[in-house]
Amino acid sequence: MTQIQISNISKKFGHHNVLQDVSLTLQPNTIYGLFGRNGAGKSTLLNIIANRIFPSGGAVEMDNQSAIENDRALANMFLMSEIDMYSERMKIEKIFKQTELCYGSFDWGLARKLAQKFDLKLDAKFGGLSTGYHSIVKLIIGLSVPVNFVFFDEPVLGLDANHRELFYQELLQTYEERPRTFLISTHLIEEIAHIVEHVFMIDKGKIVIDGETESIVANSYAVTGPKKTVEEYTAGLNVIGHNLLGGLQTSYVYGQLDDNRIIPDTVKLEHVDLQKLFVYLTNGGGKHVEG
Amino acid sequence: MLKGKVSRLVLYNFRESIIRLMWTFVWFIGITILLPNLFSLTINGLSNLRFNLASLDFTIVSVFFLFADAAIFKYDYFKWTIQNGISRHTAWWGKIGGTLLLTAVIVVIDIVETFARGEQLTNLFGLAGHSFGANVANVIQLYIAFLMVSVTGLVVGYMMALLSKRGKAVVIIGVPVVMIVALTYLARALVRARVDWNGVINFIKVVLGYSNQNGTVNLLNGSLIMIVWILVCLGISYLVSQKLRLRRD
Numbered sequence: 221m222t223q224i225q226i227s228n229i230s231k232k233f234g235h236h237n238v239l240q241d242v243s244l245t246l247q248p249n250t251i252y253g254l255f256g257r258n259g260a261g262k263s264t265l266l267n268i269i270a271n272r273i274f275p276s277g278g279a280v281e282m283d284n285q286s287a288i289e290n291d292r293a294l295a296n297m298f299l300m301s302e303i304d305m306y307s308e309r310m311k312i313e314k315i316f317k318q319t320e321l322c323y324g325s326f327d328w329g330l331a332r333k334l335a336q337k338f339d340l341k342l343d344a345k346f347g348g349l350s351t352g353y354h355s356i357v358k359l360i361i362g363l364s365v366p367v368n369f370v371f372f373d374e375p376v377l378g379l380d381a382n383h384r385e386l387f388y389q390e391l392l393q394t395y396e397e398r399p400r401t402f403l404i405s406t407h408l409i410e411e412i413a414h415i416v417e418h419v420f421m422i423d424k425g426k427i428v429i430d431g432e433t434e435s436i437v438a439n440s441y442a443v444t445g446p447k448k449t450v451e452e453y454t455a456g457l458n459v460i461g462h463n464l465l466g467g468l469q470t471s472y473v474y475g476q477l478d479d480n481r482i483i484p485d486t487v488k489l490e491h492v493d494l495q496k497l498f499v500y501l502t503n504g505g506g507k508h509v510e511g
Numbered sequence: 512m513l514k515g516k517v518s519r520l521v522l523y524n525f526r527e528s529i530i531r532l533m534w535t536f537v538w539f540i541g542i543t544i545l546l547p548n549l550f551s552l553t554i555n556g557l558s559n560l561r562f563n564l565a566s567l568d569f570t571i572v573s574v575f576f577l578f579a580d581a582a583i584f585k586y587d588y589f590k591w592t593i594q595n596g597i598s599r600h601t602a603w604w605g606k607i608g609g610t611l612l613l614t615a616v617i618v619v620i621d622i623v624e625t626f627a628r629g630e631q632l633t634n635l636f637g638l639a640g641h642s643f644g645a646n647v648a649n650v651i652q653l654y655i656a657f658l659m660v661s662v663t664g665l666v667v668g669y670m671m672a673l674l675s676k677r678g679k680a681v682v683i684i685g686v687p688v689v690m691i692v693a694l695t696y697l698a699r700a701l702v703r704a705r706v707d708w709n710g711v712i713n714f715i716k717v718v719l720g721y722s723n724q725n726g727t728v729n730l731l732n733g734s735l736i737m738i739v740w741i742l743v744c745l746g747i748s749y750l751v752s753q754k755l756r757l758r759r760d
Binding site: 267270271272273274289290291294295296297298299303305306307318319321322323324367 | 516590593599601
């Protein structure tokens with residue numbers, strides 16, 4: 221089965237290191253989430269994978285062959301990005317036809333169905349659409365192209381809540397009908413947490429989390445209780461942040477707890493959701509832990 | 512699979528160029544015939560209307576188009592191809608294929624226009640065609656000459672595609688200004704220096720294979736120079752096209 225292997229990718233813009241030694245593997249038929257703060261390097265990473273920019277170092281391979289300037293690899297991936305790559309003067313139907321021409325085929329049935337659901341007119345010009353509808357056009361193309369790797373960079377940019385919900389539903393449905401790999405880069409972690417099977421968190425150009433969603437959530441804890449007790453209980457653990465409210469402190473721990481430590485009666489232990497984990501991991505206290 | 516992709520791209524580029532060429536002709540006819548007639552109609556009435564398509568030089572317009580079509584929208588072309596899973600290498604081949612076909616169409620336009628006027632085919636270098644005595648040689652030479660125009664446009668286009676919007680603006684405004692200033696100084700310097708041009712003229716004559724006896728130039732010399740120019744331009748445009756990358760501007 222086809223997979224994409226990203227090894228030791230680095231990227232410099234001038235003296236600024238945007239990506240540093242990033243390595244990850246994209247397996248077939250999996251939905252990935254790529255989370256990171258603004259400027260963390262998400263878009264740069266996706267642009268490198270899709271051959272839009274070149275890395276300063278490292279390799280992107282599909283089935284052990286370099287994906288850089290490789291038509292076979294490029295024809296098997298699609299990147300929907302924030303930047304509009306289509307001509308403003310072009311009508312939507314023509315954009316779809318061009319996509320079909322280049323990729324060899326196109327799921328017109330799905331595209332027409334989605335256009336109807338999103339209330340998108342195919343004879344409209346791309347440049348005449350709002351930001352939200354620009355995203356919708358690109359989403360429809362992303363779901364209708366015959367590729368095994370689809371990368372969505374901020375896919376719901378400008379979409380209202382109804383359209384966002386519709387997109388998530390359609391994404392899951394099309395994934396069920398034709399499994400393939402999706403990598404979704406977004407800030408709206410809460411919305412896609414239930415969709416994503418595997419998570420990459422990127423902070424300051426480095427991957428800080430690479431693991432299965434379930435395992436990551438299972439290893440994330442909020443320890444709440446009196447300040448002193450919480451500090452004693454979490455001493456030596458991977459504490460990624462804490463809140464203090466009145467006399468109560470909540471410390472967020474990512475990683476294994478010490479099974480030999482008895483949980484004090486005054487301390488409450490809960491799992492942390494992805495969004496909170498992301499916030500604390502990328503607030504400066506993050507340490508790399510394999511999930 | 513790759514060959515199929517290149518041929519699809521070649522045909523697509525060719526078709527799009529032909530559509531743009533047709534629109535160029537429409538504008539050309541509009542500006543040179545319809546607009547003057549419209550003015551004439553409003554001033555003189557129906558009496559002075561003239562619709563003489565034969566008076567228009569479509570070849571000149573086509574050659575300008577060849578250059579412009581090759582030179583503009585290269586960054587947009589890169590964005591479109593890379594978005595659609597096409598490498599820079601394949602995109603370049605697709606553009607070259609389309610350019611070769613478009614150039615052939617423009618040669619045909621020139622031939623049709625020439626015969627329609629009852630003239631002889633264009634001889635680019637004096638009486639070279641006469642010395643060859645064959646229209647085929649003229650057509651080949653014409654094709655090479657037109658191709659030279661389009662690949663020069665490609666080099667300009669791909670180089671401009673490397674620049675940001677600001678960079679493009681600087682080049683578009685700055686280069687003509689620098690050229691005017693430089694040429695003015697050069698002209699003044701040459702006038703003051705009183706250069707003997709005979710050496711330069713003789714050198715050009717040798718390069719073009721000028722014959723004092725016949726008063727003609729050798730078709731082959733000029734064609735070879737153009738072919739070398741074309742190959743150099745193709746090489747440069749390929750190398751530059753491989754450097755293209757997505758910008759945020």
